[in-house]
Amino acid sequence: MAAGCVLWRPAQDGTVELCLVHRPKYDDWSFPKGKAKRGEDLLAAAVREVREETGHVCLPGDRLGTVRYRAGARAKEVTYWSARASSGAFTPNREVDAVRWLPPEEARRLLTHPQDRPVVDWFLTAP
Numbered sequence: 001m002a003a004g005c006v007l008w009r010p011a012q013d014g015t016v017e018l019c020l021v022h023r024p025k026y027d028d029w030s031f032p033k034g035k036a037k038r039g040e041d042l043l044a045a046a047v048r049e050v051r052e053e054t055g056h057v058c059l060p061g062d063r064l065g066t067v068r069y070r071a072g073a074r075a076k077e078v079t080y081w082s083a084r085a086s087s088g089a090f091t092p093n094r095e096v097d098a099v100r101w102l103p104p105e106e107a108r109r110l111l112t113h114p115q116d117r118p119v120v121d122w123f124l125t126a127p
Helices: 042-054 102-112 114-127
Strands: 002-010 015-021 028-030 033-035 056-071 073-090 096-101
Touching: 002 042, 002 056, 015 042, 015 102, 015 114, 028 042, 033 042, 042 056, 042 073, 056 114, 073 102, 102 114
Parallel strands: 002 073
Antiparallel strands: 002 015, 002 033, 015 028, 015 096, 056 073
C-alpha cells in the first residue's frame, strides 16, 4: 500500500498552486507519494513522503481517494489526501531532483501518468 498528498499552497492571486515532484529514476512528474512502512498508517506515510520528497511540513486535510493501476504485472494502489504546505524548503536529492508549484490545470497537464489526473479533480471538488 502507498500513500501521497496533493500538496498545495495559496497563490498570490488568491487561487492555489499544487506541488509536483520530478523523479529522475522514472523521469516522471507526480504528486509526492510512496510506500507505507510496516505498521505505519497511510496518512502518516503520506505526510512522511511529502516531507522526504519536498522538504515541506504539511497540514493534512481531506482524504481525496485511491488510485488503482498496473505497473507491468504488478497491481498498485495509492491513497491521496489534500495537504496544505506550512514550512520547509525543497532540496534536490537522489529520489526527487525538482519540484514545481503550478495552478491546478497546469499541474494536470504536466502529470506524466493518466491515472494521476483525476486526483486534481478530487482536490478541486473536496470540501
